[in-house]
Amino acid sequence: MLQGLTRRHFLAGLAAFFAAVAGSRRSRASAPTKTVRLQKWRCTNQDCDPYIYDPSLGDINIIDEANPIPPGVAFEDLPDDWICHVCGDPKSHFIALNEWVEVEVPA
Amino acid sequence: MSSTNDNKPTFDEFDEINNPRPDACDFDRIVDTAISRRGLMTGVMAFGSFAALGSLVPAGARAASDRFAFSQIPTNTEDAITVPEGYKAEVLVRWGDPLWSDVADFDHATRGSAETQARAFGDNTDGMQTYSIDGRTILVVNNEYTNTDIIWGNREGGKAETDDDIAKGMMAHGISIVEIAPKDGIWGIVKDSPYNRRITPKSEMSFSGPAAGHDLLKTDADPTGTTSLGTWNNCGSGPTPWGTYLTCEENFNGYFSASAEGWEPTPELKRYGISAADWGYGWARIDERYDVSKHPNEPNRAGYVVEIDPRDPNSTPKKRTALGRFKHENAECVVNNDGRIVIYLGDDERGEFAYRYVSNGVFAPGADTDALLDDGTLYVAVFSDDGTGKWVALTPETTGMASQAEVCIHTRQAASKVGATTMDRPEWISANPNAPEVYMALTNNKNRGVKPNAGGDETPVGGPNPREANNYGQIVRWRPDNGDHTAEGFKWDLFVLAGNPTVHSDAYGGSDNVTRDNMFNSPDGLQFDSNGVLWIQTDGNYSNAKDFDGQGNNQMLAGDPVTGEIRRFLVGPKECEVTGLTWTPDRRTMLVGIQHPGERGDSHWPEGGDAVPRSAIIAVTREDGGLIG
Numbered sequence: 065m066l067q068g069l070t071r072r073h074f075l076a077g078l079a080a081f082f083a084a085v086a087g088s089r090r091s092r093a094s095a096p097t098k099t100v101r102l103q104k105w106r107c108t109n110q111d112c113d114p115y116i117y118d119p120s121l122g123d124i125n126i127i128d129e130a131n132p133i134p135p136g137v138a139f140e141d142l143p144d145d146w147i148c149h150v151c152g153d154p155k156s157h158f159i160a161l162n163e164w165v166e167v168e169v170p171a
Numbered sequence: 172m173s174s175t176n177d178n179k180p181t182f183d184e185f186d187e188i189n190n191p192r193p194d195a196c197d198f199d200r201i202v203d204t205a206i207s208r209r210g211l212m213t214g215v216m217a218f219g220s221f222a223a224l225g226s227l228v229p230a231g232a233r234a235a236s237d238r239f240a241f242s243q244i245p246t247n248t249e250d251a252i253t254v255p256e257g258y259k260a261e262v263l264v265r266w267g268d269p270l271w272s273d274v275a276d277f278d279h280a281t282r283g284s285a286e287t288q289a290r291a292f293g294d295n296t297d298g299m300q301t302y303s304i305d306g307r308t309i310l311v312v313n314n315e316y317t318n319t320d321i322i323w324g325n326r327e328g329g330k331a332e333t334d335d336d337i338a339k340g341m342m343a344h345g346i347s348i349v350e351i352a353p354k355d356g357i358w359g360i361v362k363d364s365p366y367n368r369r370i371t372p373k374s375e376m377s378f379s380g381p382a383a384g385h386d387l388l389k390t391d392a393d394p395t396g397t398t399s400l401g402t403w404n405n406c407g408s409g410p411t412p413w414g415t416y417l418t419c420e421e422n423f424n425g426y427f428s429a430s431a432e433g434w435e436p437t438p439e440l441k442r443y444g445i446s447a448a449d450w451g452y453g454w455a456r457i458d459e460r461y462d463v464s465k466h467p468n469e470p471n472r473a474g475y476v477v478e479i480d481p482r483d484p485n486s487t488p489k490k491r492t493a494l495g496r497f498k499h500e501n502a503e504c505v506v507n508n509d510g511r512i513v514i515y516l517g518d519d520e521r522g523e524f525a526y527r528y529v530s531n532g533v534f535a536p537g538a539d540t541d542a543l544l545d546d547g548t549l550y551v552a553v554f555s556d557d558g559t560g561k562w563v564a565l566t567p568e569t570t571g572m573a574s575q576a577e578v579c580i581h582t583r584q585a586a587s588k589v590g591a592t593t594m595d596r597p598e599w600i601s602a603n604p605n606a607p608e609v610y611m612a613l614t615n616n617k618n619r620g621v622k623p624n625a626g627g628d629e630t631p632v633g634g635p636n637p638r639e640a641n642n643y644g645q646i647v648r649w650r651p652d653n654g655d656h657t658a659e660g661f662k663w664d665l666f667v668l669a670g671n672p673t674v675h676s677d678a679y680g681g682s683d684n685v686t687r688d689n690m691f692n693s694p695d696g697l698q699f700d701s702n703g704v705l706w707i708q709t710d711g712n713y714s715n716a717k718d719f720d721g722q723g724n725n726q727m728l729a730g731d732p733v734t735g736e737i738r739r740f741l742v743g744p745k746e747c748e749v750t751g752l753t754w755t756p757d758r759r760t761m762l763v764g765i766q767h768p769g770e771r772g773d774s775h776w777p778e779g780g781d782a783v784p785r786s787a788i789i790a791v792t793r794e795d796g797g798l799i800g
Contacts, residue, residue, distance in 0.1 A: 106448065110422050152771075153770075159448060159450065163447075
């Protein structure tokens with residue numbers, strides 16, 4: 065299941081990566097940004113640490129490590145085949161926490 | 172030793188001679204062994220030696236290859252049970268099978284209701300024992316938890332929609348007690364047996380031991396702090412020599428949530444993993460006591476070892492607080508040479524500890540045993556790098572805590588105060604019936620050498636936890652000084668370091684007894700059989716890729732404590748964990764638990780086709796009807 069890399073996902077990761085790079089360049093050039101409020105999600109697997117997806121940090125994206133998830137991606141917008149990098153559980157095994165972070169993203 | 176003896180018995184003959192078809196069950200045998208050993212044991216035995224057994228067995232029968240009566244099977248990723256040639260596996264009981272004849276059969280479309288589930292076999296089978304009562308065989312089984320997207324797989328996104336959905340999930344937790352019997356040579360459950368019983372999070376229980384009645388256990392519903400409702404997330408178990416069942420409350424924290432905006436757990440609750448959100452079970456929606464912002468003491472009433480008497484279906488289970496409060500894995504009960512009861516306990520969390528309880532009183536068959544699990548001393552293990560270790564008592568004096576009650580409620584904090592050794596997730600513990608030695612699975616710990624435990628204790632690489640970011644796990648064993656399970660000191664070594672020798676050539680490739688043919692990861696369930704073979708069950712990474720390439724599905728292996736040889740016996744279906752192991756009293760059927768097949772959506776075991784995957788216990792027998800363990 066760790067080999068479940070799809071072309072769609074690869075392109076999504078690539079786009080996110082370039083968006084992040086472009087975003088950081090723009091911010092250096094004082095390009096417009098906006099602050100979004102995003103929710104943390106926690107893995108519910110009993111044997112997980114548990115891993116908490118924090119949108120202000122992004123994720124190493126274990127199924128496609130060349131294309132990490134940059135900061136600013138809402139959990140809902142993670143690829144459908146994204147998995148927990150601690151235990152391997154799918155997105156559907158995560159639950160939303162009542163904890164929010166503010167992340168600056170390109171406007 | 173010579174293996175050319177022409178009169179050498181076969182493995183089966185050896186078994187039949189030394190283990191005639193018994194009519195007693197496991198714990199009777201354990202007691203008999205322990206008592207007879209008192210006369211046999213003298214001084215220090217060589218580590219792993221079979222002194223007691225060796226005196227009874229012809230030299231040739233002790234050759235390593237005779238320890239296992241099967242040929243190793245290769246690993247696989249099939250959605251099926253695989254056992255060696257000459258063996259067969261049949262399903263004994265599945266999640267949702269009714270225990271009474273007036274309950275509807277499991278409905279794959281709806282997956283049952285709270286009402287049917289409360290009277291049917293629970294979900295996610297785990298630790299179990301069999302008991303011989305009035306000539307009947309009674310099976311007692313933990314039903315640890317539910318996978319929300321399986322039990323609610325008929326709902327959008329696998330989420331509960333109604334209060335009955337949540338109640339159904341709750342009723343799938345707890346304990347199932349059911350009579351089993353052979354019919355045409357195949358074991359099945361006996362519906363409507365007077366011994367059949369479901370114990371759920373709604374069943375009444377009492378507290379006993381030092382913490383009973385303490386302020387930290389008092390709630391609005393129980394102002395005395397002496398009674399409780401239910402048990403949940405019951406992982407491993409253990410039989411007592413007096414015929415009761417010890418069930419172990421593990422990840423009890425994942426069921427609590429907080430309704431109050433901005434609620435934060437106290438440091439005491441945080442150490443036990445309580446947070447404002449539960450793990451998706453939603454119990455606070457139907458039962459307010461799981462709302463920790465309204466009932467902050469309720470989490471203090473879970474995390475114990477609970478004693479259940481299977482002989483009396485109306486008996487009230489007792490939460491034995493003297494055994495401490497943590498994420499209990501199993502409870503391995505040993506009758507020490509002097510008759511005192513010793514119980515080995517593990518806390519299954521990254522960087523938590525290994526414990527031992529020693530009773531003050533001695534066990535005498537037929538005498539009142541009630542005080543044995545209330546009056547005693549709880550210890551925690553400190554391992555040294557030189558292969559020795561010691562048990563440190565947890566008391567107000569050693570911990571600085573106000574009372575023994577507090578020690579028994581905040582046991583993790585107590586153990587931190589005395590400098591206990593942080594372990595790589597203690598799992599099942601099993602004592603060798605043939606030698607005074609104890610084995611404990613340490614399943615894995617990605618945080619080893621990386622970050623401290625939840626209490627801030629460092630997790631240095633070393634001792635029985637020798638690998639940083641340990642993703643494979645190991646089995647540690649210790650031998651109490653002078654063969655005395657109550658001794659302060661012990662000597663330890665590692666029975667196996669799991670690993671992958673095809674991927675790694677360093678310590679992550681595993682110890683010498685790990686090969687490309689028998690490799691596995693994350694040992695979890697451990698159980699000695701009556702012959703002293705150590706059965707190892709895994710709950711690990713089944714990706715079959717990268718670090719786990721070639722390791723296949725979760726599995727069960729047999730280990731020889733003398734030679735260290737390990738051989739694969741069984742491979743489980745997809746996305747399962749193999750957990751729970753016991754035998755029918757005639758020892759011709761081995762019962763093995765298959766938990767959460769398809770936990771990530773890719774299994775239809777055991778029924779196949781488009782069926783809902785169902786946790787189940789399988790009965791493994793030899794095609795020739797021979798003894799099995």
